[in-house]
Amino acid sequence: MIYLDHNATTPVLPEVRDAMLEILSYPSNPSSIHAFGRNAKASMEKARQNVAWMFGIDLRRDGYSLVFTGSGTESNNLVMSSIGSSLRTIVSAVEHPSILRHKDYNDNIDILDVDKNGIARLDLLEEWLKDNRGGLVSIMMANNETGVIQPIKEIARLVHQYDGLLHSDCVQAAGKIDVDLIDLDVDFISISGHKFGGSAGVGALIYKEKYSLMPLIIGGGQERGVRAGTENLAAIVGIGVASRYYHRKITPDGIALRDLFESRITEVCKDVVIFGSEVVRLHNTSMISMPDVPANQQLIAFDMEGIAVSSGSACSSGKVKASHVLKAMGAEDKLADCAIRVSLGIGNTKAEVDRLAEVWIKIWKKQ
Ligand code: PLP
Numbered sequence: 001m002i003y004l005d006h007n008a009t010t011p012v013l014p015e016v017r018d019a020m021l022e023i024l025s026y027p028s029n030p031s032s033i034h035a036f037g038r039n040a041k042a043s044m045e046k047a048r049q050n051v052a053w054m055f056g057i058d059l060r061r062d063g064y065s066l067v068f069t070g071s072g073t074e075s076n077n078l079v080m081s082s083i084g085s086s087l088r089t090i091v092s093a094v095e096h097p098s099i100l101r102h103k104d105y106n107d108n109i110d111i112l113d114v115d116k117n118g119i120a121r122l123d124l125l126e127e128w129l130k131d132n133r134g135g136l137v138s139i140m141m142a143n144n145e146t147g148v149i150q151p152i153k154e155i156a157r158l159v160h161q162y163d164g165l166l167h168s169d170c171v172q173a174a175g176k177i178d179v180d181l182i183d184l185d186v187d188f189i190s191i192s193g194h195k196f197g198g199s200a201g202v203g204a205l206i207y208k209e210k211y212s213l214m215p216l217i218i219g220g221g222q223e224r225g226v227r228a229g230t231e232n233l234a235a236i237v238g239i240g241v242a243s244r245y246y247h248r249k250i251t252p253d254g255i256a257l258r259d260l261f262e263s264r265i266t267e268v269c270k271d272v273v274i275f276g277s278e279v280v281r282l283h284n285t286s287m288i289s290m291p292d293v294p295a296n297q298q299l300i301a302f303d304m305e306g307i308a309v310s311s312g313s314a315c316s317s318g319k320v321k322a323s324h325v326l327k328a329m330g331a332e333d334k335l336a337d338c339a340i341r342v343s344l345g346i347g348n349t350k351a352e353v354d355r356l357a358e359v360w361i362k363i364w365k366k367q
Helices: 014-024 035-053 072-082 097-104 122-131 152-161 233-249 253-268 295-304 324-328 350-366
Strands: 064-069 089-092 109-112 136-138 165-169 188-192 203-208 285-289 314-316 319-321 339-343
Touching (some): 014 233, 035 064, 035 233, 064 072, 072 097, 072 188, 072 203, 097 109, 122 152, 152 165, 253 350, 295 350
Parallel strands (some): 089 109
Antiparallel strands (some): 064 203, 188 203, 285 339, 314 319
């Protein structure tokens, strides 16, 4: 199989697997007082600092805290439920459901439109901020479907100009692009271990320590009372190791490979549409529409050829719904319904991308 679905989840790095197996050989509850517990606590704190370093943060002196959670979804929920419950909030129309679906439960949430390239409309954001000084804004760093990267530094400046707070979902950006939290001046970011070589079951929220968070999960005093429950130490150690290795292993070849794929396709099929191609995107992501071939038909055909890709459509209760991201970008249904996402990662080769292009063209010609 050729795995080209790294935005869904990445393979666990060998260094991460080794570190996790080592931790799993001992009883490890970081709250225990005995030597096993103290060792566990030391491993957890080392992981915390390593993850923070990935975003340029020294937890001892930069004024940020990091709380480990169970997933990117939980980190997003923590901000939306804790900070968002008391503030008027606006979120971009292309956010992950773990942000967007809060609108179903909270009338205080507005949706910020994006332009045809998927970039948040800063003119509309400024209007909103004028009416809602001090509100919460949530705009992701990079989109999971298209890879489109938002101008977060500019957004942070604008939000702070109106005394607002900015949360950015960095689940897809982490490990793929440099995220310097101090330079960007974002107040809260969410990340997820399994998107950059760690395991599933761990995420984190990094935030300016002057803000206090109300816990979603109440119980013991773990994570300084912000997230109760005995920590998933193996996964936490794993994300710590992943944060040291992943970005070093992602090579600039990734850019060349994605572009190679896109140029092969566009040479042969002039009607192909690549979403977000006019703006800066993650170098590993291509959301591409094959004229007149529904995405689910493509996915089956790719799978039969041994290639794992995914569609831009969310599947719920057996029905395939058009991607909310492409809809928000104003894509016509017939284009959105035929879009698949290719997301490259560590270990993908030129030969694999050649094969992907060859199979793409074969499926398109066969229709
Ligand atoms: N945010 C974005 C942008 C994502 O792509 C995902 C997962 O696909 C999440 C949040 C949720 O992360 P997790 O799978 O860790 O819950």
